Amino acid sequence: MIRLHKSVALPLVGMSGFETPLSEEEAAIQSTVHRFARDVLRPIGRELDRMKPEDVIAAGSPFWTAIAESAKLGLDPQLIAQFPPEVAVRIESLIGEELGWGDSGIAVSMGVTMMPLLMAHSVGNQELIDMCTNKIGCWMNTQPDRGTDSAILCRGELSAHGKQSVGNITAKVGADEIVINGQYSSWVSNGTVAQVGLAYMAADYGDGFYGTGEQSSMTNGIGMIIPLDLPGISRGKPLDKIGQRSLPQGEIYFDNVKVPKRFAIALKDEYLGNLTSAWSYAGTHMCQVFVGTARAALELALEYCNERKQGGASLIDHQLTQFRIGEMVRRLETARAIARRTLAFSRISPRAHPYVTAMGKVSVTEEAMKIVHEAFQLFGANGTTREFPIEKLFRDVRSALIEDGENYIATTRLGLLASQLYQNGWGKQ
Known part of the structure; x- marks a missing residue:
């Protein structure tokens, strides 16, 4: 059936784009994490960005404030896992995106912090669970x-x-x-x-x-x-x-x-399977985080283009600017879809594979780089200054193209996987 509308109104859009309606629980979680990202991660991330590395981890650093505040969120992965798998995937995606929107560096730190505890739970070793609980x-x-x-x-x-x-x-x-x-x-x-x-x-x-x-x-x-x-x-x-x-x-x-x-x-005998499981978890977290970072760049570009005037009009009134913004929106929605599909495959498929996860990480970070680069260009010379936060996002995303597996190598491995799957019958139907 064709869904009929009585008028042409602006589409429903949320923080995470053109989203199908969120449940009350999903909306509440997203809102809570967004406030944390806005009020804690973003200002602290910008402050840490200007500090020397040794000062970032020194006693009294804002880094420790971010870690302490993150612990208060109550985002226990074991609680999220109690939702139906499809719902748990969306919640995990919403959380990761908001954290990356706030600050990708701290978001990655938060994800890595949980890895020993998550593995301890996965293998069911209570001694290791106790060892890792409330630890970085x-x-x-x-x-x-x-x-x-x-x-x-x-x-x-x-x-x-x-x-x-x-x-x-x-x-x-x-x-x-x-x-x-x-x-x-x-x-x-x-x-x-x-x-x-x-x-x-x-x-x-x-x-x-x-x-x-x-x-x-x-x-x-x-x-x-x-x-x-x-x-x-x-x-x-x-x-x-x-x-x-x-x-x-x-x-x-x-x-x-x-x-x-x-x-x-x-x-x-269990080494490779265990290693690839950890690698897949890290890759799926990277996907969600850098969707959030790309979204932050789009929002900065929209704000700037609606305020900056060139040629007697706001930048956003120029057709070429509208095309460039449209390209950023399109790429962001593509990256979000890939990130969630990759996460769902990793969490729900009875036989996932880390090279599939790596494919998602490559696709998301490449799209994020294009989005941030375009936003950077729209800022013109202003984007190269420390006054505007777009230059920080540019540096943060550039690291992601190497982080958790360099993108060319990860893509080469995907090609090897495709060849192995073909030899096993895939694509011969």
């Missing part, structure tokens, strides 16, 4: 010589005679104890402030670091949740970077650190 967490995977290599899932990603790098941090697994030596890279989000870490690394179970047979070029691995106050653990200096300066990042060093084997959440 981090996800430790990236290493100086094992960035892209750390997420290799199959032999097809290696050169003809190549082997996956062992990396810069390794574990020797004993009967009751795991001994860790080495370092994670300076890109560990929350690395300089975390109290617990979800850690992945190459592991020697007594027969070397590499597998056998078809897996002889791939390293064995282990996943653990580690309290970061153990003897032998130290931190590097906070990373100084151009974007997401409100997100503390830095190295974590391990010198003969002894960890009880019961803290392991994935041994040899």
